[in-house]
Amino acid sequence: MIAVDTNIVVRYLTGDHPRQSTKARTLVDGNDVFLSRTVILECEWVLRSAYRNSPREICRKLREFTGLPTVFTEDHPVVARALDLAEDGMDFADALHLGAATSCEYFATFDEDFVKSAKRAGIDRVSTV
Secondary structure (H helix, E strand, C coil): EEEEEHHHHHHHHCCCCCCHHHHHHHHHHHCEEEEEEHHHHHHHHHHCCCCCEEEEEEHHHHHHEEEEEECCECCCHHHHHHHHHHCCCCCHHHHHHHHHCCCCCCCCECHHHHHHCCCCCCCCCEECC
């Protein structure tokens, strides 16, 4: 199994660099690859900030990539739930952090928007300090 970096995933998803995108597709389609949560987090940021993709488009692309038969995603259920929450309006990083903290009593934050989006999603274990 080969671990892949953010730039491999972004090239695979965007096809914006002919030579590198082809290499990324060949690598991913021809090998079992490991995708860490941190790489997924960075991919979301790159697709949002550099490529100006909407949250819905980002979620679609990341679901497509993590659903490939050669891709093995770290904590796949956590990532899948984070994508659902992000598609419904929660910040993706917050959703991913929250998903990783399921065994905790609650999630403490100073971010009022995080608390509000969690409540809208029916999650009551996010609160401000």
